[in-house]
Structures are given as C-alpha cells and as structure tokens.
Amino acid sequence: EAQVTQNPRYLITVTGKKLTVTCSQNMNHEYMSWYRQDPGLGLRQIYYSMNVEVTDKGDVPEGYKVSRKEKRNFPLILESPSPNQTSLYFCASSFGDGSTEAFFGQGTRLTVV
C-alpha cells in the first residue's frame, strides 16, 4: 500500500530535550516536506527536499533541522524543543514531475512542556 509513515504519532517532551520525528515513504517520490498545523494559522511548510541531499527552508524553519540521506526517509529534528513548537506535524511526499498531488502522513502531535 502506498503510504507516508510518521513516527511517533504522539509525543510529549520537555523543553530542550532533542527529538526526532521520522518520516518514510514507499512510493519512490523525489519531493518530501514537513508541515506544521496550528489553530488559526493553518498548514505552514517547515522544510522541503527535492531529492537526496537537497533540502531547503520553507516558511517556518527556525528551530528545526532535516536531512535527506536516503530517498525514502526525511526525518525532522528538533535540537532544543520549546513550548512554541507544540503543534501537529505532517510529512508529505510527491513525485518530482511537478505534480501537485502530495501524499500526507497521519501526523505527529507534539507537546513540549
């Protein structure tokens, strides 16, 4: 089954404790990206990657890191999480042919206390 898998689905952590949210896709997509969704602010892009070893900032990259060492994986790293990073996070992937049909993961609800 074609899918984007995020882990964990839920995470509660403390300020300053490094964490990684994993994202994996099985569709051989070139493009992958991370979004956060907050009430009243909608979906905002954090980082995206056009292919292996190619990443770029989205609209709200501060406080986040990403890496794309393999085509299928695109982890989101929070080196020192803060309470303002409490949010619902989505990973997405799509083909590199300019398609606007993106596939989204089920989401990771992160709470930083």
Next chain:
Amino acid sequence: LAKTTQPISMDSYEGQEVNITCSHNNIATNDYITWYQQFPSQGPRFIIQGYKTKVTNEVASLFIPADRKSSTLSLPRVSLSDTAVYYCLVGDRVNAGNMLTFGGGTRLMVKP
C-alpha cells in the same frame, strides 16, 4: 504563488450537491488549481487538480471558467463523511510540487 479566497464555512445536508468556490484573481498562466480535503487530526488528501474547463474524477468535479480567476469544487450527493475542511491551492506545477501553500480552507459541515 497566487492568493486564494474561499468561504470560511458552509453547511449542507446529506444527499445534496455542494459547490465550493475559490477566487484566485492573480492566477498566472502556468498555475494549476488543486483541491485537498482534510479530516480532523489527519493529513490533507488530494482530491482533484485542473487547469481549465472541467475535470471530473470518482470523488468530485472541478469547474474552471475561461478567465480562470475562480474555480468551483463540486461534491455530488454529500454524506456525513464528507464533513471536512477543503483547501483550494493555486501554483505552477514546477514549484507547487515542493511547496504547497494552504490557505484557511472551507469548513464543510454535512448535516443529517
């Protein structure tokens, strides 16, 4: 990327056809129009994409007039499970694939 304007919310009843209109006055020649559906606490799901005239798939139809300054997503005979937020996105296919810009969306409530 072209800015889009959609109604904040709409109500409908089961079995009715629902039309959600999106305004995109500054759409560029290379821009495509894409619609997504999102249920609470789930990731958005692609519904349909079009460039001009009419596109239909098993889920919805998309109507785009000749001037392309607006588009209408049509959901035939909605059911309770169609209650969701619907997003209209506009962007060229080269860039939109890696940076989908979501606006506020339209919150559709389907009532029994």
